Amino acid sequence: MKFHLFFCVLLLFCALPEAQCQLRAVSERVSLDDSSSIAQQKRIRKLIAFPNVNKIPYYQDKKKLQSIVKLAKNDKQEALYPQLYQYVREFGIDNFYKDNQLLWQLAVLEEQKGDTLAAILLYKLVLKHYREGVNLSLVREQIKKLPVENKDDYVPLKYYYELVEYRKEIDTLRPPQGVYLNMGTEINSNAGDYGPALSPDNSTLFFTTKRNVIKQGLKERENEDLMYSENESGYWMPAKALEGINSPYNEGSATVSPDGNQLVFTRCGSPDGQGSCDLFISDRTEDGGWSTARNIGKAVNSIYWDSHPSFSHSGDTLFFSSDRLGGFGMTDIYFTYKNNDGEWASPKNMGPVINTRGSEVSPFYHPAHDVLYFSSNGQLLNFGEFDIYKSYRLDNIWGEPQNIGPLVNGKGSEFYFTIDSQSQNLYYARSVEDKMANLDLYSFPLPMEAQPLATTYLKGTLKNEETGEPFSNGIVSIIDLDNGVEVAPKFLRADGSFEFQLINNNNYLIVIQGDEFFRLEEIFFLEGDKEIHRKVASVNSRLKFENMKFDNGKAELKTSMFADLDKMIDFLLDNPDFKLKIEGHTDSDGDPKFNLDLSQRRADAIKAYLVEFGKLDKDRIEAIGYGSSKPIVEEVTEQDKQLNRRVEFNIVRQ
Template sequence: MIIRILFCFLLLPFFLQKAHCQLRAVSESINLEDSSQLAEQKRIQTLISFPNVSRIPYYTDKQALQAIKKYSNAKNEAALYPVLYDYVSKFGIENFFKDNMLLWQLAALEEARGDTLAAIQLYKLVLKHYQEGVELGLVQDQMKKLLLENKDDFVPLKYYYELVEFRKEIDTLRPPQGVYINMGNEINSNAGDYGPALSPDNSLLLFTSKRNTIRQGLKERENEDLMFSRNESGYWMPAEPLTPVNSPYNEGSATISPKGNQLVFTRCGAPDGVGSCDLYISDMQEDGSWGTARNLGKSVNSLYWDSHPSFSHTGDTLFFASDRTGGFGMTDIYFTHKTVGGAWSAPKNMGPVINTRSSEVSPFYHPGHHVFYFSSNGHLLNFGEFDIYKSHRLEHIWGEPKNIGPLVNGQGSEFYFTIDAQSKNLYYARSVENKMANLDLYSFPLPMEAQPLATTQLKGSLRNEETGKPFSNGIVSIIDLDNGVEVAPKFLRSDGSFEFQLINNNNYLIVIQGDEFFRLEEIFFLDGDKEFHRKVASVSSRLKFENMKFDNGKAELKTSMFADLDKIIDFLLDNPDFTLKIEGHTDSDGDPQLNLDLSQRRADAIKSYLVEFGKLDPSRIEAIGYGSAKPIVEEKTEQDKQLNRRVEFNIVRK
């Protein structure tokens, strides 16, 4: 019996843990051997570093602005470009919303010069920081021409899972499924539990909980405390309060230094506080306990809300979120570093690539890679409210953030999260009802889109092998065969293209399905950026295969027929709203009744194969033998007879 292993992969990529822009965005890996591309990449990095962001609130130069206006009116792009480029590169924070149109103007110039990479980066900045009055629709239209990744590229999970459910009775292999796992009663309580943080060796889990209450007079009030749990032999022990860090005030959002000797957390409402919520630090004592916490002071904390700290690899840089004045949006991400004397420096804004006119929170520096994660409701690709994004370090700046995809980011908000050092699991709070009340901590296998090493580009296209035209109605699935990491499937774009970011040096299976073509399946090894351009046969209403030829006077199937029959099986399994009519035909030699019987037996044999090996519903397949009643040519030669001896497949949508 044929074991249809490849088929199961087609619709189960989740279970395995529109002209297309041919240049990569800044956040993506580049071929360092391409010196011209590397030089261009560095030029763009220099532009988007915006050194004035943390130095001055607003940059202006009347003489330069007059020159920009003069050259613009004269449509002298050659003279305009260097002046405008220099001016934009000196932007302060306020320039991004006050002079947003200059960003747009420079983006259009870069595009006109043929520099799509720079144009994309600048158009993104326009959209991230636009204010009322800007011709937003025009910018969005221009972006659509560049066809960047958007939410519509991804297959909706509900639809995909429905297809999987339909096929569960016929799949012979069950790849592992990424499942949200509640961390259990040892960690979660009947109150809100959220804000997880792991020690560098993953042995200690810190999180915030509202399980403890404080009595004030005759009433009890909810109190946020830090809790901890130790991992022993793969199991999390019952959570305990983190004393003496906890106080009558609210504590939460902790981070542990790489050496495990310092703890930074948030405390709100304390009398020694600078603002509403401040960052505090505590040192590990010789006996393994945490010492008295001290406020990081006015050099770091503001008069407002400062929270969500995260250490860098070396422990000398601290990232955090704040709603202090002077930022790009509602809440921005900042960083501070230790000076030579051990004090923490004045915080600097992470800049306009990371921060937007909306809110960025929950910074997280991956413990094993130079990859920066955070949550935002202001970036361009967004599946819900707050989504999680990742950004790779590019020398002295951070690259364009990428959404980590719909397997994690849903219709609600995803923040307060952490990732283990091995990039196996994402830990964060969620509720089944998608409400903020009664949050529980969950773990979830880290999908491909969130993996720190998923930087190698696979891009390709699918076309009709007869006409050369692109197929635009189809689903592309990628399966990691080595690690079982889930990859969110995508639709083919209008030009037949697709694109994924994958982990290099792994074996993958690509499966492309649709109702206009026969499924494509191919295993490949990813060794650097790869282009995957293929042509496949179109599915017309009436099909005839060259290999569907029986021996003279016989109705037994031959092995040469199996590949074509398997294509039919795959198509019918992929498209349950189609039925099949099998038509058997013979030439005019011999007795007409015997020919009729022979053609019927041949059609029946094919139907039996499809039903038995494809597990197809027999009611979807009609087998009819016509004998010699329907010739396609007049029989004058032996070749004419061969043409009339045929089996045709008529595929019909219900």
């Protein structure tokens, strides 16, 4: 049962008039790129509309192609660009791998013209659909030079949570940590349970199970069936078989129409099927049950594998996955819609943004927002095998898929999932040790990267306040203070920059920490795209704080010192592999023995503060008084004496 129940860089043109597409324009504020102009966006959308996708398999005009080759050979780029641009626009599905070299040439020209956004999109398209014809390593090196997100931007979660745990005694504002919750024995069995789907009001959970077996003579075989569970007062009731739907064949991957009156699911091995697995449809009956399922029809189903259906908001557009011939890769995502006669139309391929040369499965259309989620092993930013992605639609064009981040996507495969209409929880199947056997259903708090409304940009930089040079060795954490939505932490980039997409009109805390600078904390309210550019003090191996001045002859700390001492606490908490040496110094006035004792008491007072208020291990801090034995300058003036009266902090790695 191929893929059943166990189983794109540009933008996609809907390929149909607005009235036929039956998909509402995205209501949230979404742009191709925050920094791009409207004119640039329109030009790029025109480039990647690809009107021939779903019309012809392959576009070729030998005369135009010969002209392009001649202009490229003679390095006549100004004349080459418009001809190449127009030729690429005419691509059919097969062009994306057969004429991959032309995409590469256009990407290079776009970069040379200074259109970084268009170049990135085209380079990604080359990599997603590459089979032969270009130097793949060269493309990857080229795209690395451009501002694209990659896996290395994200902090390994194990390390990050260890750091949070280390700080927990001193920090009062801690980032939330999502917890996977097994949905329990009321839902899960000792066999595989997967493929969740929620009713429009979130009150009923449908899912696929392998708990049932069918006897054939002396033998038994697994049989996939649909189950459902109803939620009562926040608790899922014991799952029941979906009577009227289950058969001796395999059923699963259900989706419910927005009005709750239709159920579309996959059935495999049925004699009335078109292929190995087909889409079937059932209507809600007056008694609350389901009518006898019927094949959705040969206009939609192929002689191959068709599965993983998902309704749009209107209920007259259906997304699904198929391995039928003529696609971009192993399995592609398609959509069908009801025509004016109320019949399902011939499916359309979702195009080169959503689909790749790999496999795209498990499409899921968010029940409250115009966002398409799906799983893929062919996208460029990938944390494991199959990852979950989201894509927004603007003016009938689907945006570059965004990985929903390492809080959800791990080293294994994530697919067969659903999200409730409030965007609070993600429901999906997980297995022990990333194996496909004995899957269980889990719920997980939907993190920021997966939130449909996380479309507002926070960008910024962190630089050295003395030199102006960027800090590149640091961790940026964002804490949602209003909703407690978890945000995956990221590293500062090489140029000291960082970037997040967050939910607008919320309060946040940003924390930037590292071993080269003092910790930055700042609370802000996000109201539209925001930039935070800050400069902080560098942590040298030997430090001297201007406010670390004691009263003459005394060793008591003053309130003016606390801010600097708290900075030191934060640094030591953020960097547990560092030790601190506190060195107290006096000028040469007075008795040398008294000065030595005074400098020691001052160093001890500082150590006591750090240990008490920072909850630091006292063995990490050494306090030594040197009296007047280590002057910085020869004492001639009173100013010279002030320079020699000091406390220095010497930071060393353990």
